[in-house]
Amino acid sequence: MRSWELNLDNALTQYLVDNNLISGHALERAGAAAAESREDIGDVLSTLGLLSEQDLVQSYAVLSKVPIIERSRFPEELPILNDIPDVFLKSSRVLPLSVTQNRINLAVVNPLDKFAKIALEYATGKKVKYCVAPASEIAAFYDDSENNEQKKLIDFNDGDDDDLARLKDMASEAPVIRFVNRMMQAAVNAGASDIHIEPCEARLKIRMRLDGMLEDQEDPPAHFKAAIISRIKIIASLDIAERRLPQDGRIRMAIGGRDIDFRVS
Numbered sequence: 001m002r003s004w005e006l007n008l009d010n011a012l013t014q015y016l017v018d019n020n021l022i023s024g025h026a027l028e029r030a031g032a033a034a035a036e037s038r039e040d041i042g043d044v045l046s047t048l049g050l051l052s053e054q055d056l057v058q059s060y061a062v063l064s065k066v067p068i069i070e071r072s073r074f075p076e077e078l079p080i081l082n083d084i085p086d087v088f089l090k091s092s093r094v095l096p097l098s099v100t101q102n103r104i105n106l107a108v109v110n111p112l113d114k115f116a117k118i119a120l121e122y123a124t125g126k127k128v129k130y131c132v133a134p135a136s137e138i139a140a141f142y143d144d145s146e147n148n149e150q151k152k153l154i155d156f157n158d159g160d161d162d163d164l165a166r167l168k169d170m171a172s173e174a175p176v177i178r179f180v181n182r183m184m185q186a187a188v189n190a191g192a193s194d195i196h197i198e199p200c201e202a203r204l205k206i207r208m209r210l211d212g213m214l215e216d217q218e219d220p221p222a223h224f225k226a227a228i229i230s231r232i233k234i235i236a237s238l239d240i241a242e243r244r245l246p247q248d249g250r251i252r253m254a255i256g257g258r259d260i261d262f263r264v265s
Contacts, residue, residue, distance in 0.1 A: 003228035011112060015063055016051065026050040040110060044073070054135045060132045064111035069097065069131040074141055080174050090142045092116045093135060102126055107133040120141035143257055167226060171234050179220055180231045184262065188255045197232070199225060
């Protein structure tokens with residue numbers, strides 16, 4: 001365990017002991033488990049049932065002097081943070097509550113840990129303001145979001161007017177917009193000459209041509225397939241209802257302070 005992590009654990013355990021929230025025996029047991037698993041001692045105490053999640057949240061709030069955010073105040077959808085993968089947010093156990101021109105309001109599990117704050121401020125140029133929320137509620141938000149996306153983002157083989165309207169709605173979903181934007185930004189940053197998007201039966205295969213060679217990229221979730229294709233058609237001013245005849249279009253996107261033109265075929 002790294003020294004800064006030990007300092008964070010020491011601050012928390014000292015507070016818990018001083019306020020009679022845990023016993024010496026409980027601390028010894030949790031400390032051994034934390035050393036073995038390399039997890040935060042707060043997580044270990046909560047997992048072992050030695051400290052309630054609510055007491056842990058309250059302790060973090062007092063120690064870091066940040067407010068507690070209620071689940072009812074979570075956003076309905078994850079705010080768009082360009083260039084920040086959702087997987088980073090989820091794995092870091094942080095939840096952007098709102099994003100303005102200059103600031104990100106962020107719910108976190110452990111506000112004593114400043115890694116996410118430093119990383120997001122560096123990546124976005126915005127100030128990050130913390131509040132604290134239970135780990136179970138942040139995890140539940142991401143689980144609910146993924147379940148909702150899987151229900152909404154389904155493939156369509158033959159489209160009627162209702163299906164086309166739903167495709168347009170899905171193409172406007174924040175996760176789809178983020179994926180397409182990141183894909184195009186990554187291609188420009190890598191110096192790719194082409195992006196190949198190939199709809200397969202069970203997935204959407206994405207490859208980029210780098211130095212004349214096509215290189216596989218990470219596949220998006222399979223249930224994004226129809227929405228991603230529709231998103232690209234929409235921003236290229238193509239007909240999303242046409243699925244048999246070839247079409248050509250163009251996209252202009254600002255990337256890295258430059259206007260980049262993409263030809264879409």
